[in-house]
Amino acid sequence: MQIRARKSNIANNYTTSKNNVTFDLPHSLFNTYQLRLAIITFFLSFITQGQAQQLSFSKTHVEQGYSFKYQWLDHNKVGQAISFTLNQEGLFDRFRNFKTYQNSYAQKTIIRRIKREMQRNPIAGIQIFYRQQHDGFLIEVNGLDSDKVAKSYQTLARVESEVTQKYLQDNYYQAFTNHEQVNGIKVDHVSIANNSVADLKSLKPLILDHVSIQNIRKVTNYVLSFVQSIPYSTLESRITSSGAGFNPPLQVLWENQGDCDSKMTLTAALLRALMPRIDMTLIYIDGHAFIGIDIPGQANEVTIEHNDVKYLLAEPTGPALLPLGTLAPESELAINQGQYIAQDYHEVLSNEISKQ
Template sequence: MSNSQAEQLSFSKKKIEQGYSFHYQWLDFNSEIQSMNFTLSNEGLFERFRDFKSYQKNYAQKSIFRAIKKKLRRKPIPGVQILYKKDNDHFYIEARGIDKNKVAKAYQTIAEIEQEVTEQYLSESYYQAFTDHLQNSGMKVNHGNIANNSVADLKPLKPLILDRVSIRNIRKVTNYVLGFVQSIPYSKLESRLTSSGAGFNTPLQLLWENQGDCDSKMTLTAALLRALMPRIKMALIFVDDHAFIGINIPAKAGELTINHDGINYVLGEPTGPATLPLGVLAPTSELAINQGHYTVQTYHEIIVEQ
């Protein structure tokens, strides 16, 4: 296990036609100097997640309520009267009618519509319901969805990384990406369940600002690995105040792994500043894994190469 600290030697960005050129230089696990120069488009940097913002519960409820109302007005439920009500900040719908069976069926239909529009709203907003290992529930950023939607914008990095490592060696590819992301300066993670996405940087925003919290760094790592290895099975692993990734490859002796739904994942630490190769986590993270104090979200989406 390496005890050295990830070190970013230099970082710069420069405006060019249609985007920005980035320069990164850092020390890898072997204390060797690595560097990458790449271009990111204006669309990826400034347009891709332009509508992504912190999750506001009241605004979400209003948006979902309006969508339900729109659907019900477009296709009324026969035999019942629908009333739209608000009690303080709580919105609710009441169904009235003479036939109790029709009223009951109306409530069932309303519940189905609510589930449908809620799922659509969360998907479009890049959020999802989340329950941690202590069964605390809330809304968090949909890290897998954001990673998927960042893959195309990160394609310029693919040939640069594969030039230095072999795609046939998943370990080398993963360790190169881990070293790169670990060297990027770290910013403190806000509470995952109560911050409403505050402080989270999408992958290209992280590169633009040259800093990110552990959730942001995990998402960038997942997106880069997905761009490099479209069919590899991954897992996003969340512990209290931290996050890391899992890669579905055979483990070597002594490497830290988990089994989730019958699939083994070797764990990797994207945050830094310690230069930790695949299979090694910080002591506090290793303790959380050994105690079962973690939540897993699989990331198995297959991106078709263009």
């Protein structure tokens, strides 16, 4: 008796379709279908909130790497300045292999690795066939022993899961489900932030010259105003970009621009360098991303509770100068309606992404 397998989960999990899309970070502040309302909200928010203002930016090649100089106005319209040096390894080599996620290439690589693993550990009495289809790969198992065929499917499912996870991890991506239960692939911001911390530690004593580590609010607001003052770059839709346009933290500093997901990741990495043990969470809503920090909130400040931790929320994107605990109206609306996903960024990292 011959038994044939059904379609591989690779196609089901990682291809673009009506209900299952490959997508990346939020690259636009508003969705197209919300454009009219968003424009009105955006305009009104800037009537009441000041805009971040970067007064000057420069970078100069030095022996150790590159020297960066920034001047900007903070939330209180007070001039701030910081100068630091970043080495070339962190700037150009740390994420050299980070590339736009390409579904077809990923599937080919994953299926090749599955074949290699099954060749190293063959199962006697069965034959495995790998067939490419327009929307993925079909893996079939033929054999006369139905029990052996069933066990082969179990083995293939385990190998596929392990190989896929390893591929995504090595390339700084992860599986993601948004608040509408749409599945896809996005950049692993936690991993990228965590791997950027060492390169940003040189900023710690410089920032602490301005604010005390004993005052978490002052530290956080200093970082927020600095990142908010970096020019905002509107990039492609996260639904179709597959990682195109995302900049790791040091690349944001190098280019002196970034979108919401890039600036969120830079903020998380800077705060982790400054406060290694503080709990944080990364917040995703439609078309936007921001951050939560384990700091007690005050009256009228926006918070969420996630995995038994209460987080005070913050908007790193700019150009609105929003201090800790204050969100843009559309972000606060999404939080109030529960239309968000939160990802833990703790000292002990977790890859789990879960809803509120």
